[in-house]
Amino acid sequence: MADSSGPPSGENLLFLTDDQLRKGIEAMFFAYRGFTADPDRILSEKGYGRAHHRAVHFINRSPGTTVNNLLSILGVTKQSLNRVLRSLIEDGLVESRIGKQDKRERHLFLTEAGEALERALSDAQRDRMRGAFRQAGPDAVSGFRQVLEAMMDAETRRHYKRLKEGGT
Amino acid sequence: MADSSGPPSGENLLFLTDDQLRKGIEAMFFAYRGFTADPDRILSEKGYGRAHHRAVHFINRSPGTTVNNLLSILGVTKQSLNRVLRSLIEDGLVESRIGKQDKRERHLFLTEAGEALERALSDAQRDRMRGAFRQAGPDAVSGFRQVLEAMMDAETRRHYKRLKEGGT
DNA sequence: CTTGGAATGTCAACAAGGCTGACATAATAT
DNA sequence: ATATTATGTCAGCCTTGTTGACATTCCAAG
Known part of the structure; x- marks a missing residue:
């Protein structure tokens, strides 16, 4: 259940504790x-x-x-x-x-x-997002997008990526 | 409307373009x-x-x-x-x-x-979050949380932070 | 002690927005 | 010719949000 079962095997895996995950869950809900x-x-x-x-x-x-x-x-x-x-x-x-x-x-x-x-x-909606992006900075924004992308269902991610190509 | 109005004033503000913001919006929806x-x-x-x-x-x-x-x-x-x-x-x-x-x-x-x-x-829910966190890595997770926190309403953020203190 | 207000529960009615199932129509594909 | 696809539509159901009204219980201030 918890990640306290095994040793961090070299890397620092403290960001995967149940407590960190709970914070992520609540952050998603409130945000x-x-x-x-x-x-x-x-x-x-x-x-x-x-x-x-x-x-x-x-x-x-x-x-x-x-x-x-x-x-x-x-x-x-x-x-x-x-x-x-x-x-x-x-x-x-x-x-x-x-x-x-x-x-x-x-x-x-x-x-x-x-x-x-x-x-x-x-x-x-962009005003809100811009404020959050500006406050957090470019590196945070990159991480934000990486995590969200990894949270999607595989099929959904296909739609997301197809849409994403439109820009940049 | 767009951020193409003024020069980036020294910093690199490309992460605040309308296109980047749109991607953030869609990522939130799908995620x-x-x-x-x-x-x-x-x-x-x-x-x-x-x-x-x-x-x-x-x-x-x-x-x-x-x-x-x-x-x-x-x-x-x-x-x-x-x-x-x-x-x-x-x-x-x-x-x-x-x-x-x-x-x-x-x-x-x-x-x-x-x-x-x-x-x-x-x-x-944690399984999903853990998978996303692990895939994205600790720095991305930090950015993820920073952006989400900045996206909350001020009052909501108070609740979030009060709850957050429980852990750590 | 009385009274005001706070905390809670409950009833009724309504709306948005999901869902399923069934059926109709038109047009394409086989 | 027939099957399948794309779409629309009707009816009905569920969850979860809303407002408004009203009852109860109890603390606290006068």
Whole structure:
């Protein structure tokens, strides 16, 4: 159970004690609350929720993405996603275009209003992230990303890395 | 909007570009899913949810804590928490003892069954965290924690630090 | 001793956002 | 021709959050 079973075998493995792990767990819990707090405020003003934020974020990230693709990134059922997409389309934030090659597919795009909402949400979230990054410094940020990446499911990590290539 | 407005003023501030921030945002989203995946599986087998996990975690962390204290840590309404606590008490996982000094207060403790569930949940979650920590290494873990701490709300960070002191 | 307020519990109602299952439609693939 | 895929939709259920109202118990101040 604990890591107190064996000797540290040469390396310093104190960062793997149950206590260190518990701190990491609590840090994740508390930090995620901060991470979502600012967008949540904006969203609730407009009658949306976190699910709308996610949809808008990934449509903005990959304009023209299909519903199926979005489903596999978000990891929810099509019924859940559809409820969210329907309201976004009705409110004129998202446009759904029938595919040219495969007419079964719908390609999703943000309208100008959708882009405005996305910008408001990501500005708020980036401000928080920027403050944390600046405070912690570049080396800490690198470690932060390394740990988070290692915490993902293998399949999720594929999505993350595919998206990551877009930048840099 | 972007950090491309001014020169990096001597330091290397490339880690604060919008693109780096976006990657951090997506890493948080994807990693949090992995972070909760293992406990979620155990919980759903037993008919519980994430809210039960949180309650059990923090009662284990601070045995004898009051309902009010738990409320301020979890950041939910008493009605939400009460629903969760009631089911845990009914199922014999949590014991609620009337306070000795102040008999209005209820002090919460895990029963043996409650401790067993807590152990199952935290073992699963620690395994994931340990794997990520080991893969990333001690310096990365330090950075991970620095960034997460800086991302919390000020009030939340107080709770986090108070809890943190318990260990070390 | 009375009264105000704090801590807690509980009831009702509601909403978001997950889920499953079933079914419909259109278009592509075999 | 038939099977499969992509999508949408309806109905219903669950968890977990919310608000508002009200009861109880008890400490503490007047």
